[in-house]
Amino acid sequence: MRIIVLIKHVPDTWEERVLDPTTGRLDRSASERVVDEITERALEAALALKDRDKSIEVVALTMGPGESSGAIKKALSMGADAGIHLVDDALAGADAMTTSATLAAALRDAGADLIIAGNESTDGRGGVIPAMIAEHLGLPALTFVSELAIDGDRVRGERATETATSIVSAPLPAIVSITEGMPEPRFPSFKGIMGAKKKPVASHSLADLEPALAGSRQGASSIVLTCEQRPGRTGAEPIVDEGDAGTQLAAFLAQQRLV
Amino acid sequence: MTTALVHIDLTADGAPADSTAALLGAAAALGEPVAVVAVAPGTDTSTLASALGRLGAARVVVAEATEVGSVIATPQVSALAAAIDREQPSVVLLAHSIESRDVAGRLAVRVGGALAWDAVDVAADGDRVVATHSLFGGAYATTSMVEGGLPIITVRQGSIDARAAAVASPAVEMLSVEVTGAVATVESSTPVRPSGRPELRTAKVVVAGGRGLGSPERFALVEQLADALGGAVGASRAAVDAGYIAPAAQVGQTGTTVAPDLYIALGISGAIQHKAGMQTAKTIVAINTDASAPIFEVADFGIVGDVFQVVPQLLSALESRR
Ligand SMILES: Cc1cc2nc3c(=O)[nH]c(=O)nc-3n(C[C@H](O)[C@H](O)[C@H](O)COP(=O)(O)OP(=O)(O)OC[C@H]3O[C@@H](n4cnc5c(N)ncnc54)[C@H](O)[C@@H]3O)c2cc1C
Numbered sequence: 001m002r003i004i005v006l007i008k009h010v011p012d013t014w015e016e017r018v019l020d021p022t023t024g025r026l027d028r029s030a031s032e033r034v035v036d037e038i039t040e041r042a043l044e045a046a047l048a049l050k051d052r053d054k055s056i057e058v059v060a061l062t063m064g065p066g067e068s069s070g071a072i073k074k075a076l077s078m079g080a081d082a083g084i085h086l087v088d089d090a091l092a093g094a095d096a097m098t099t100s101a102t103l104a105a106a107l108r109d110a111g112a113d114l115i116i117a118g119n120e121s122t123d124g125r126g127g128v129i130p131a132m133i134a135e136h137l138g139l140p141a142l143t144f145v146s147e148l149a150i151d152g153d154r155v156r157g158e159r160a161t162e163t164a165t166s167i168v169s170a171p172l173p174a175i176v177s178i179t180e181g182m183p184e185p186r187f188p189s190f191k192g193i194m195g196a197k198k199k200p201v202a203s204h205s206l207a208d209l210e211p212a213l214a215g216s217r218q219g220a221s222s223i224v225l226t227c228e229q230r231p232g233r234t235g236a237e238p239i240v241d242e243g244d245a246g247t248q249l250a251a252f253l254a255q256q257r258l259v
Numbered sequence: 260m261t262t263a264l265v266h267i268d269l270t271a272d273g274a275p276a277d278s279t280a281a282l283l284g285a286a287a288a289l290g291e292p293v294a295v296v297a298v299a300p301g302t303d304t305s306t307l308a309s310a311l312g313r314l315g316a317a318r319v320v321v322a323e324a325t326e327v328g329s330v331i332a333t334p335q336v337s338a339l340a341a342a343i344d345r346e347q348p349s350v351v352l353l354a355h356s357i358e359s360r361d362v363a364g365r366l367a368v369r370v371g372g373a374l375a376w377d378a379v380d381v382a383a384d385g386d387r388v389v390a391t392h393s394l395f396g397g398a399y400a401t402t403s404m405v406e407g408g409l410p411i412i413t414v415r416q417g418s419i420d421a422r423a424a425a426v427a428s429p430a431v432e433m434l435s436v437e438v439t440g441a442v443a444t445v446e447s448s449t450p451v452r453p454s455g456r457p458e459l460r461t462a463k464v465v466v467a468g469g470r471g472l473g474s475p476e477r478f479a480l481v482e483q484l485a486d487a488l489g490g491a492v493g494a495s496r497a498a499v500d501a502g503y504i505a506p507a508a509q510v511g512q513t514g515t516t517v518a519p520d521l522y523i524a525l526g527i528s529g530a531i532q533h534k535a536g537m538q539t540a541k542t543i544v545a546i547n548t549d550a551s552a553p554i555f556e557v558a559d560f561g562i563v564g565d566v567f568q569v570v571p572q573l574l575s576a577l578e579s580r581r
Contacts, residue, residue: 013512013532017395024401038513096374097367122512126376127357128364128413131332135368140443141331144357146506156446159331160507161357163271166448168331171441180496180513181506220373220408225389227401233538238550238561245562246572249544250580252560256542258464258521259488259577 001150003046004059004084004110006103006117006130007039007075009068013122024224025093026123028065035071038118040078040185042178045148046116047079047186057081059110063091063102069201076196077188083201084110090206095222100129104136105213106204114155115175119144130177136216140170146181261349261386263290264320266339266362267311268354271450273302275310277458278354278416280423283315285381285414286352287423289388293346294429295320297338297436299327308431315423320346322434331443332361337436339366343409345434350388352381355413363413372409379418388412396516396535415516417461451507457491459508464490464521467510467537470497471526471547471566478503480570481525487577493517493537495527511536525566529554546570 011017011031018030043060050056060075062068063086072083086106091098107115120127127144134141145157145168155176156169188196206213239245253259263286268276275296286292294316296307300323308319322338339351339362351366353359355377367374378390388410392401404410459465466488468481478498485492493515494508510517512532522540527533529545529552537543538557545558546566555561562569 013535015531017398019394019399019401024403096364096376100364100368120513126374127360128367128374128376131361131364132368132374135336135365138440140441141361142443143331143361159357162451162507163268163276163358164448164450167446168443169446170443174441174443179506218368218371218373218408220367220371220405222373222375222403222405225402225404227399229399230397232398233543233557235543235545235556235558235561238545238555238558238563240550241562241564241569243568244572245546245564246569246574247576249546249560249562249569249573250576253521253544253577254580258542259580 001055001113002057002059002111003049003114003116004061004107004112005039005043005046005075005080006115007043007060007062007071008036008121009033009062009064009071010036010121010123017123019227021227021229023093024227033067033070035074036118036121038121038180041180041182042116042118043075043078043080044185045178045182048183049150050079059084061106062086063099065092072201073196074188076199077193078186079192082199085201085203087203088206096126096128096132097218097221100132100136101216101218102206102209102213103129104133104216105209107133107137108212113172114150117175117177119177119179130175134175140174142168142170142174143177144179145176146179148176148178148182261290262293262346264339264342264346264348264351265292265294265316266335266351266353266359267294267296268356268359269296273307275314276354276356277461278356279311280314281419282352282354282414283423284421285419287315288421289350289381289383290348291317292423293318293320293348295322295339295342297322297324297327297335299323300325304431308429312426312429315425316429317426318430318432320432320434322436324436324438326438326442329445330438331445332358332365333438333442334436335362336365336369337438338434340369341434341436343370348409349386351409351411353411353413355415360413363411367411370409372411373405373407374411375403375405376413378412378414381412381414393539397539456485457489459491459493459515459517462491463519464488465493465510465517465519466490466523466525467493467495467527468498468503468525469495469527470501472498472503475503480566483574484523484570487574495533524554525570527554528552529557
């Protein structure tokens with residue numbers, strides 16, 4: 001069985017993240033890039049399945065600029081068997097339509113039985129790409145699952161939405177997106193880091209993805225019109241409780257008409 | 260007048276979800292608001308239609324499919340695709356909910372539209388629709404539009420105040436749609452029990468607790484204050500991870516983004532990922548034993564103190580103000 005995990009390089013959420021005011025795109029020079037934590041958990045989910053069944057092959061796929069190869073390197077050192085990097089200058093600032101069409105084109109003939117993604121990235125928060133890829137490829141999608149198991153030729157998981165918690169399943173091949181309710185990712189071992197160097201990584205440009213890409217590309221796109229930075233917030237000097245802070249807070253809330 | 264289609268999320272008991280009023284309110288500013296709802300055959304559509312009319316639907320398109328309720332997203336996608344075919348709308352609005360995001364993403368691919376997600380506002384600008392987005396916890400505001408296809412926009416829940424005028428008896432049009440191909444099946448489902456408290460996304464007051472509460476039992480203090488203020492209960496990720504409260508309560512980078520009139524952070528340090536979900540609240544109150552906790556950088560009223568001393572005193576002060 002082959003599992004392809006979609007991983008993403010994102011700006012570190014521990015730092016201030018910066019948008020270029022003219023394009024509304026991420027300013028890549030402004031903050032350190034890390035593998036998005038949720039996609040590390042997606043990889044962990046695949047590796048946990050592989051721990052139980054050594055015949056499973058785990059491939060990490062990322063789309064992003066040259067430096068995103070760092071995300072693949074990390075995935076290989078955690079235990080993925082191979083990497084695929086989609087890299088092309090024309091993909092800078094790609095919207096959801098282009099991103100999903102490109103990923104779908106790369107996945108179309110990649111022979112995945114199961115595709116695992118994070119539910120939403122910390123820099124985009126759209127949470128739509130897995131469903132879009134599923135539609136491109138005609139696959140069922142189990143999105144936002146917090147538990148995952150393979151059961152014969154089906155994949156099964158638990159999915160909590162705003163209205164219900166459900167047990168959901170789909171026949172393979174399928175795409176799954178996982179939430180941060182899934183277990184934390186393992187750390188790369190020394191052996192993993194050394195072994196990563198010998199693992200195969202394929203790099204594809206947009207031209208390499210034809211003709212599959214022509215089949216999934218569409219005319220419509222979403223474009224950024226304006227981008228404006230909002231003034232930061234400054235707090236007031238806190239008071240130190242000397243036994244009456246609760247009463248003072250009640251008075252503050254009353255004065256602000258909040259109670 | 261152009262048509263603005265609104266996809267209706269349903270609650271477990273088949274009523275329009277809380278997000279509906281804001282979606283129809285937003286749609287009314289863009290065109291004739293037409294609700295599209297997918298139901299299982301045999302559903303009582305008259306109750307549903309009058310509920311949607313009260314919330315401002317000028318017309319209701321009801322699409323029947325046997326898979327509604329037992330298959331994820333694709334019945335709704337087929338319903339919307341059929342409604343788009345018939346209505347030729349200028350825009351489709353959906354909630355940025357878990358269910359509707361799947362629907363929106365698939366729909367954009369199926370009909371060759373383009374997606375704008377997590378809009379906090381939508382407005383007509385001539386014959387195009389401009390969506391406003393709030394990024395990185397409100398640090399940036401961007402606007403976007405769709406070129407070359409139908410705009411399909413998901414709207415952040417709780418962000419739009421506009422409401423459409425009620426329509427006494429909206430016309431109902433019935434469609435029947437089919438789902439093809441391999442599907443994701445719902446095997447069993449437990450509806451979320453109503454907490455009796457306001458919904459986190461739309462609450463005017465949010466009281467949130469962090470790791471500083473120390474245990475699930477002691478986290479009850481957060482709930483007590485929320486109830487005293489008629490607010491919703493929120494939490495930091497550390498509190499969720501420690502099992503003090505269900506994941507749905509998480510506020511922040513990977514949880515819910517809230518912008519209430521009042522946010523009270525109890526025993527929360529104010530990590531950047533937590534602030535990303537609450538720093539656009541109108542008034543922020545923080546109580547923390549550590550004077551150097553970063554939550555104080557954004558608090559309008561900060562107390563360096565123990566929540567187990569300060570909050571009980573606050574509760575009795577609030578009680579005596581009644
Ligand atoms: C990719 C990513 C995404 C994340 N997403 C989120 C998210 O969505 N939401 C989120 O919240 N976090 C998120 N985090 C985690 C975040 O970094 C912090 O770890 C988390 O917010 C800390 O929660 P906390 O403030 O409850 O705990 P702590 O940081 O441990 O703070 C507890 C606080 O309680 C105070 N305290 C202790 N006892 C008392 C007392 N008796 N009275 C008053 N104060 C007391 C302490 O002084 C301390 O400041 C994310 C992290 C990453 C890397």
